[in-house]
Amino acid sequence: MNSIPRLRFAHLPTPVEHLPRLSAVLGGPKLLIKRDDQTGLALGGNKTRKLEFLVAEAQANGARTLVSAGALQSNHCRQTAAVAAKYGLECILVLNGASPLVPTGNYLLDHLFGAQVVLVTERADRDRVFKETFDQAWADGKRPYLVPYGGSSPTGALGYAFAVQEFLSQGFHADWMVFGTSSGGTQAGLVLGQRVFGYTGKVLGISIDESQAWLKTHVSALAAEASERLGERIEFGPQDVLATDAYCAAGYGVLTNLEREAVRLFAKHEGILLDPVYTGRAAGGMIDLIRTGFFKQEETILFWNTGGQPALFAEKYQAHLLE
Ligand SMILES: *Cc1c(COP(=O)(O)O)cnc(C)c1O
Numbered sequence: 001m002n003s004i005p006r007l008r009f010a011h012l013p014t015p016v017e018h019l020p021r022l023s024a025v026l027g028g029p030k031l032l033i034k035r036d037d038q039t040g041l042a043l044g045g046n047k048t049r050k051l052e053f054l055v056a057e058a059q060a061n062g063a064r065t066l067v068s069a070g071a072l073q074s075n076h077c078r079q080t081a082a083v084a085a086k087y088g089l090e091c092i093l094v095l096n097g098a099s100p101l102v103p104t105g106n107y108l109l110d111h112l113f114g115a116q117v118v119l120v121t122e123r124a125d126r127d128r129v130f131k132e133t134f135d136q137a138w139a140d141g142k143r144p145y146l147v148p149y150g151g152s153s154p155t156g157a158l159g160y161a162f163a164v165q166e167f168l169s170q171g172f173h174a175d176w177m178v179f180g181t182s183s184g185g186t187q188a189g190l191v192l193g194q195r196v197f198g199y200t201g202k203v204l205g206i207s208i209d210e211s212q213a214w215l216k217t218h219v220s221a222l223a224a225e226a227s228e229r230l231g232e233r234i235e236f237g238p239q240d241v242l243a244t245d246a247y248c249a250a251g252y253g254v255l256t257n258l259e260r261e262a263v264r265l266f267a268k269h270e271g272i273l274l275d276p277v278y279t280g281r282a283a284g285g286m287i288d289l290i291r292t293g294f295f296k297q298e299e300t301i302l303f304w305n306t307g308g309q310p311a312l313f314a315e316k317y318q319a320h321l322l323e
Pocket of ligand 1: 045046047075076150152180182183184186187275278306307308
């Protein structure tokens with residue numbers, strides 16, 4: 001397993017902390033938090049673990065440019081831009097959204113890291129422009145490496161397989177791991193790590209934007225493919241993936257009372273920051289599941305704080321967090 005190309009820039013292991021005050025306020029099970037918002041690269045987040053493997057692969061391929069895509073406030077793109085700066089690579093980002101009056105949040109940081117940004121107004125055009133941008137970079141001799149949406153290739157997913165090993169080595173017990181899931185790489189890695197490293201609890205993804213059916217199919221396929229990089233293929237099926245899409249009806253990046261309440265509860269009772277798009281929604285879902293008795297009172301839940309805090313300061317969200 002040690003022969004998989006990997007760079008080491010994340011600050012690992014990330015801490016595990018107890019959330020006793022939040023637990024008491026919710027009258028619920030014991031809560032732990034895994035501080036993957038503290039992975040150390042440019043304000044942290046879950047993409048850093050994936051990028052340790054992705055950038056190693058890019059370098060092995062002789063790449064000189066990282067090309068990726070996402071929403072205007074993409075945390076993934078911000079971390080990709082930062083790692084490109086760190087390793088002297090060019091970075092081109094295709095971002096969808098309305099051109100902001102003032103660059104804020106992740107979008108501001110992308111520029112500080114020197115990324116070249118291609119804006120597309122319509123999300124529907126993003127796939128096409130992403131591909132065109134990549135092809136153009138090839139034609140221009142930039143030796144691009146394509147970092148997929150969310151860094152969720154089999155290579156990227158490995159970051160979260162090893163994150164399970166890391167958690168198990170930290171000496172805590174958790175019956176559940178709960179986190180926000182979107183492009184599926186985090187969940188695929190956790191599901192793979194669960195199997196490979198023998199985590200006996202359950203891994204529950206709270207969907208940010210995708211359907212449960214899509215996540216079960218996509219995450220299991222990604223986990224199986226990622227397993228090949230560890231040695232031999234392990235089969236995963238939809239039944240191996242636990243995900244709920246009960247909390248994403250409002251749509252990607254739409255702030256509702258669910259996210260607002262979660263962000264405020266974590267801040268007010270634990271001094272911990274969540275973000276409006278991902279961890280706010282995931283924690284909101286987890287809080288609802290606690291209130292409706294989904295978890296047993298004697299169980300312990302580990303919430304992965306996957307980062308995203310720069311979006312708190314994005315033009316699109318900052319004015320609406322206190323509503
Ligand atoms: C990207 C992201 C996620 C979702 O991870 P995936 O691997 O895309 O499913 C969760 N939280 C934050 C803060 C993110 O930026």
